[in-house]
Amino acid sequence: MDRKVATIQDVARIAGVSTATVSRTLSKPSVVARSTREAVLDAIETTGYRINATASNLRRQRTGTVIVLLPDIANPFFSQILAGLASVLTPAQYGMLIADTQSGPDPDEQLAHYLTSGQADGVILLDGTLSPRALDIPGRPPVVMACEWMDTTTPSVRVENARGAALAVGHLARLGHRHIGHVTGPTGNVLSETRLEGFRDALSALGLPLRDEWVIEGDFSMDSGAAAARAWLALDSRPTGLFLSSDQMAVGFMGELQRRGLTVPSDVSVVGFDNIEIARHLSPGLTTVRQPRTRIGVRAAEMLLSLIDTGLLEGPTEMIEVEFMARESSAAPPR
Amino acid sequence: MDRKVATIQDVARIAGVSTATVSRTLSKPSVVARSTREAVLDAIETTGYRINATASNLRRQRTGTVIVLLPDIANPFFSQILAGLASVLTPAQYGMLIADTQSGPDPDEQLAHYLTSGQADGVILLDGTLSPRALDIPGRPPVVMACEWMDTTTPSVRVENARGAALAVGHLARLGHRHIGHVTGPTGNVLSETRLEGFRDALSALGLPLRDEWVIEGDFSMDSGAAAARAWLALDSRPTGLFLSSDQMAVGFMGELQRRGLTVPSDVSVVGFDNIEIARHLSPGLTTVRQPRTRIGVRAAEMLLSLIDTGLLEGPTEMIEVEFMARESSAAPPR
DNA sequence: TCTTGTTCTGTAATCGTTTGCAGGGAAGCG
DNA sequence: CGCTTCCCTGCAAACGATTACAGAACAAGA
Numbered sequence: 001m002d003r004k005v006a007t008i009q010d011v012a013r014i015a016g017v018s019t020a021t022v023s024r025t026l027s028k029p030s031v032v033a034r035s036t037r038e039a040v041l042d043a044i045e046t047t048g049y050r051i052n053a054t055a056s057n058l059r060r061q062r063t064g065t066v067i068v069l070l071p072d073i074a075n076p077f078f079s080q081i082l083a084g085l086a087s088v089l090t091p092a093q094y095g096m097l098i099a100d101t102q103s104g105p106d107p108d109e110q111l112a113h114y115l116t117s118g119q120a121d122g123v124i125l126l127d128g129t130l131s132p133r134a135l136d137i138p139g140r141p142p143v144v145m146a147c148e149w150m151d152t153t154t155p156s157v158r159v160e161n162a163r164g165a166a167l168a169v170g171h172l173a174r175l176g177h178r179h180i181g182h183v184t185g186p187t188g189n190v191l192s193e194t195r196l197e198g199f200r201d202a203l204s205a206l207g208l209p210l211r212d213e214w215v216i217e218g219d220f221s222m223d224s225g226a227a228a229a230r231a232w233l234a235l236d237s238r239p240t241g242l243f244l245s246s247d248q249m250a251v252g253f254m255g256e257l258q259r260r261g262l263t264v265p266s267d268v269s270v271v272g273f274d275n276i277e278i279a280r281h282l283s284p285g286l287t288t289v290r291q292p293r294t295r296i297g298v299r300a301a302e303m304l305l306s307l308i309d310t311g312l313l314e315g316p317t318e319m320i321e322v323e324f325m326a327r328e329s330s331a332a333p334p335r
Numbered sequence: 336m337d338r339k340v341a342t343i344q345d346v347a348r349i350a351g352v353s354t355a356t357v358s359r360t361l362s363k364p365s366v367v368a369r370s371t372r373e374a375v376l377d378a379i380e381t382t383g384y385r386i387n388a389t390a391s392n393l394r395r396q397r398t399g400t401v402i403v404l405l406p407d408i409a410n411p412f413f414s415q416i417l418a419g420l421a422s423v424l425t426p427a428q429y430g431m432l433i434a435d436t437q438s439g440p441d442p443d444e445q446l447a448h449y450l451t452s453g454q455a456d457g458v459i460l461l462d463g464t465l466s467p468r469a470l471d472i473p474g475r476p477p478v479v480m481a482c483e484w485m486d487t488t489t490p491s492v493r494v495e496n497a498r499g500a501a502l503a504v505g506h507l508a509r510l511g512h513r514h515i516g517h518v519t520g521p522t523g524n525v526l527s528e529t530r531l532e533g534f535r536d537a538l539s540a541l542g543l544p545l546r547d548e549w550v551i552e553g554d555f556s557m558d559s560g561a562a563a564a565r566a567w568l569a570l571d572s573r574p575t576g577l578f579l580s581s582d583q584m585a586v587g588f589m590g591e592l593q594r595r596g597l598t599v600p601s602d603v604s605v606v607g608f609d610n611i612e613i614a615r616h617l618s619p620g621l622t623t624v625r626q627p628r629t630r631i632g633v634r635a636a637e638m639l640l641s642l643i644d645t646g647l648l649e650g651p652t653e654m655i656e657v658e659f660m661a662r663e664s665s666a667a668p669p670r
Numbered sequence: 671t672c673t674t675g676t677t678c679t680g681t682a683a684t685c686g687t688t689t690g691c692a693g694g695g696a697a698g699c700g
Numbered sequence: 701c702g703c704t705t706c707c708c709t710g711c712a713a714a715c716g717a718t719t720a721c722a723g724a725a726c727a728a729g730a
Contacts, residue, residue: 076411258618283593390716
């Protein structure tokens with residue numbers, strides 16, 4: 001009976017045609033005569049034939065797979081980007097192979113492995129800390145970076161990080177804050193650097209003071225946000241408004257302050273970055289800069305597909321707009 | 336030069352042996368003579384040869400891929416399970432293909448598609464709402480369910496959901512609560528049902544009353560938690576302690592109450608389920624039931640690999656322990 | 671010397687598709 | 701009626717590996 005899965009040969013035999021015709025019926029139906037096409041489709045129906053992707057890929061010299069390399073699968077920030085990627089790749093018949101750069105030994109090595117192994121038609125790279133030299137492989141499949149980036153030549157999808165920082169600073173300034181601080185992401189990360197720069201530029205454009213001790217180092221995590229809260233408390237002169245480079249840090253920051261009996265925004269105004277889902281469910285709701293993460297994924301996937309199919313691209317980098325979300329965690333400074 | 340990627344033929348030619356020998360050098364080195372082995376390895380080195388996975392898989396009638404089917408990629412709850420899966424599958428040379436059951440049209444159809452398409456050597460199923468009939472496919476690859484489950488025959492990894500509920504109820508009762516309510520997950524979901532049942536059983540075991548209106552329907556999301564807060568506020572007689580079937584709902588619940596000026600745990604004690612990262616960063620810290628999600632992923636992957644390799648399994652289901660985490664969101668009821 | 675066994679290697683078939691090429695037949699045209 | 705053109709279809713060669721089988725070389729034992 002069904003002891004074996006049907007192959008194209010079985011279909012061909014039953015339909016009384018050659019395997020070539022069956023294949024063509026599936027790939028370009030327009031070139032086969034209507035009557036044969038129907039016979040073939042009937043035979044496919046009765047046999048329950050499903051095309052063997054491995055064989056097809058071997059013959060067509062492709063893999064039907066794109067690899068998504070991210071620094072940390074467990075970080076929920078990426079899950080929505082994955083959703084965006086999947087929404088484009090799945091309909092285009094590409095599978096998404098997910099790999100974690102942190103789990104293996106050497107991340108650069110791992111990238112090189114995937115680029116040379118021929119296991120993928122393309123790579124989506126979400127980790128900007130790899131070295132650009134790792135991409136120096138002749139004949140490698142196309143690579144698109146998303147969120148983070150490494151250089152100006154590799155195609156990438158980014159958000160307006162500097163503008164987001166400026167929006168945050170402008171908002172705090174408009175509320176009356178003159179002493180504004182910042183909690184950064186990890187050093188060396190392009191996002192951290194770009195947002196910090198945007199923060200600095202916005203301050204000086206507004207003629208506001210910037211003290212070194214008002215820039216507290218974090219690493220995007222909730223824990224580092226809680227640590228930043230303790231650092232802020234320990235300051236002699238505390239900024240009244242704070243822009244944190246990620247919502248996760250803002251959550252940790254506010255939580256730590258509240259557990260110590262302080263109140264946001266009465267004691268300090270807080271602005272985050274990302275607009276993760278929880279931002280509007282917190283109390284107070286977290287003022288933040290929205291990054292359309294699904295859209296980032298969608299655009300990155302579209303760019304990659306275009307590179308795979310045509311090898312061409314309109315522009316090397318695509319900039320995605322951010323949007324400011326004012327909520328209750330920011331208010332006028334205490335007098 | 337490097338215009339083409341080297342094949343096993345190139346290696347064979349350079350090493351002066353047949354392709355069979357090259358293949359053997361790679362798969363079982365012990366059967367080839369030491370001198371030839373070294374010559375082959377040298378040739379591999381100079382050509383930069385990498386085995387073509389597609390061709391190898393075609394010949395060996397496997398795919399080197401397992402498919403992970405989950406209800407919603409964007410849900411951060413799953414990302415840590417994915418991390419656990421990856422930590423086992425990647426070292427075992429399996430790729431992880433991620434697919435979303437909600438994105439496509441008919442989830443059952445989608446599962447059937449993956450089971451018959453021969454695109455995977457195994458399937459990890461994280462969605463228990465599919466119909467068990469969808470697994471009724473002769474010769475299908477092995478399937479392991481994780482977190483949720485559908486029947487007693489399909490291998491699965493679960494946590495002690497009923498016990499978790501009992502721990503939550505016991506904790507509240509010990510604090511002095513006599514009126515305890517519950518916010519459920521979506522109806523039809525096994526986790527919702529099992530936790531609800533555990534909740535009911537625990538109440539009656541303790542001789543505590545259960546009113547129907549104290550069971551509020553949710554769907555695991557933060558939004559539904561906020562909605563539950565409004566429903567709780569609208570009750571004539573409100574339970575003083577509440578067990579919510581997910582931390583996300585607890586977050587939404589507490590946030591909504593706090594924004595309306597109420598205080599947790601003074602006005603109501605809250606216990607969640609999952610112990611997501613944010614639980615300990617909230618203010619007050621969220622009392623909850625910990626599910627070791629990485630471990631769930633690890634065990635599910637190990638079971639699947641064992642099924643793929645040997646077709647055997649020790650037991651059909653594996654139960655993972657939960658752990659109660661008392662924090663500040665629960666306290667003695669208001670007098 | 672002949673037989674037997676061991677160890678290593680090569681030949682060639684095979685996995686299930688896709689696709690360039692060529693041929694058969696019908697239709698159109700002069 | 702002959703020639704060209706156009707559809708449609710089949711033949712057969714790939715794609716790049718794995719592996720059953722057989723054969724070669726050599727050593728050891730009788």
